[in-house]
Amino acid sequence: MRLIKKFGIVLSLFFGLTAIAYSQPKGFTVLTDTVTFKNNLSKTAKETKTIQSDFVQEKNLSVLTEKIITKGTFMFKKDNMLRWQYTDPFQYLIIMNKNKVYIKDDNRENKYDTQSNKMFQEINNMIVNSVQGDVLNSKDYAIKYYQNDTYYLVDLTPLNKNMKGFLKSISLYFDKKDFTVSKLTMTEPSGDYTNIAFTNKKVNAEISDEKFHIK
Amino acid sequence: MAGTGEDRRPLKAGELVSLFKSDSGAFIYKTAVDVYGRYLSGLLIIKNTDPDVYRLVFTTEVGVKLFDFELGPGDFFKVHHVIDQMNKKVVLNLLRDDFRLLLMNPLIASEAAVSRDAGYVIYRLRGKKEENAYFYNLEDGLLSRIVTTYGKKSKVKVEIVFSDYAGNVPSTIVLDHQNIKLSIKMSLLKR
Numbered sequence: 078m079r080l081i082k083k084f085g086i087v088l089s090l091f092f093g094l095t096a097i098a099y100s101q102p103k104g105f106t107v108l109t110d111t112v113t114f115k116n117n118l119s120k121t122a123k124e125t126k127t128i129q130s131d132f133v134q135e136k137n138l139s140v141l142t143e144k145i146i147t148k149g150t151f152m153f154k155k156d157n158m159l160r161w162q163y164t165d166p167f168q169y170l171i172i173m174n175k176n177k178v179y180i181k182d183d184n185r186e187n188k189y190d191t192q193s194n195k196m197f198q199e200i201n202n203m204i205v206n207s208v209q210g211d212v213l214n215s216k217d218y219a220i221k222y223y224q225n226d227t228y229y230l231v232d233l234t235p236l237n238k239n240m241k242g243f244l245k246s247i248s249l250y251f252d253k254k255d256f257t258v259s260k261l262t263m264t265e266p267s268g269d270y271t272n273i274a275f276t277n278k279k280v281n282a283e284i285s286d287e288k289f290h291i292k
Numbered sequence: 293m294a295g296t297g298e299d300r301r302p303l304k305a306g307e308l309v310s311l312f313k314s315d316s317g318a319f320i321y322k323t324a325v326d327v328y329g330r331y332l333s334g335l336l337i338i339k340n341t342d343p344d345v346y347r348l349v350f351t352t353e354v355g356v357k358l359f360d361f362e363l364g365p366g367d368f369f370k371v372h373h374v375i376d377q378m379n380k381k382v383v384l385n386l387l388r389d390d391f392r393l394l395l396m397n398p399l400i401a402s403e404a405a406v407s408r409d410a411g412y413v414i415y416r417l418r419g420k421k422e423e424n425a426y427f428y429n430l431e432d433g434l435l436s437r438i439v440t441t442y443g444k445k446s447k448v449k450v451e452i453v454f455s456d457y458a459g460n461v462p463s464t465i466v467l468d469h470q471n472i473k474l475s476i477k478m479s480l481l482k483r
Binding site for chain 1: 354
């Protein structure tokens with residue numbers, strides 16, 4: 078083969094390889110054994126009755142130089158009870174319990190029925206399914222799996238039109254030690270993104286139903 | 293009527309300057325919008341990006357961006373992003389006009405009738421169909437409210453009240469429409 082053609086082939090192979098490398102999250106490799114991971118996640122989900130933790134949310138807007146940082150607590154109880162509470166720098170509470178969503182901020186309280194509000198229903202499903210690990214079986218997302226020493230990383234890209242308008246992708250970081258979510262990143266179509274880090278996680282501690290009660 | 297007589301003259305430099313004119317970062321307000329029975333809440337971020345150019349971004353508490361507007365200089369208005377449910381000309385024009393009023397950018401006229409009355413210095417600017425009145429406290433020079441009126445009987449269209457000042461920045465802002473069911477309450481989160 079002529080030298081130039083050979084060089085051309087080597088070059089295109091090189092660029093081809095770097096293109097693949099760039100489409101992977103930095104520091105992560107593709108997880109090939111997704112079956113074992115999914116089984117472990119499923120097993121953990123079955124054994125999980127409650128989860129509670131603190132969270133720190135970091136919102137990154139391209140128009141702002143600083144990030145907007147908010148903090149709060151998160152609680153989950155089987156089957157689909159969720160409590161998401163911001164405590165800093167403002168008070169804001171979301172409770173999801175069966176088909177009802179309750180939101181309370183400084184000014185007022187609002188209740189919604191997920192059955193009559195498609196968007197809430199989809200968000201609720203996504204959160205509950207993420208916590209339960211079922212989201213990996215969902216046909217609503219294109220899913221890619223990666224890993225590094227600390228985490229399994231699952232990248233979800235919504236396929237349905239409603240979600241796509243709000244969310245370009247969501248990345249879930251599962252702690253390799255206990256298969257709980259330590260971090261998640263939500264990226265909007267515009268490129269703005271939100272990071273949420275979960276700390277002080279307690280699994281299967283007693284949580285009263287009262288915490289999820291919607292009057 | 294009490295008060296001094298009217299003095300209509302061109303505005304001087306340093307008069308009716310936007311409260312949000314700043315080189316040092318964005319203003320973030322916890323904001324609640326009541327519009328025709330619907331309730332929307334989140335964070336309104338106001339950033340003075342260039343001289344007489346402002347970027348306004350509204351995200352929900354959870355971090356979903358509802359709109360991202362650019363206003364100024366002059367009549368320039370660009371929608372960088374808006375969710376489908378709000379992407380209607382009526383809604384966008386309404387928000388654009390209210391934000392122009394809040395940002396005092398652009399002003400509807402370059403001259404004003406200036407008067408004093410009941411503890412205020414009042415600047416009245418006459419536009420094509422409306423008049424905007426800016427009430428500054430005589431005592432501390434801070435902007436207390438902006439009132440837009442229209443028609444022969446000077447009916448109030450919208451009023452913005454500024455209070456709880458922290459230095460030169462109002463911690464509380466309430467924008468209330470009289471002509472339609474729209475009110476916006478803002479509470480300063482950080483500077």
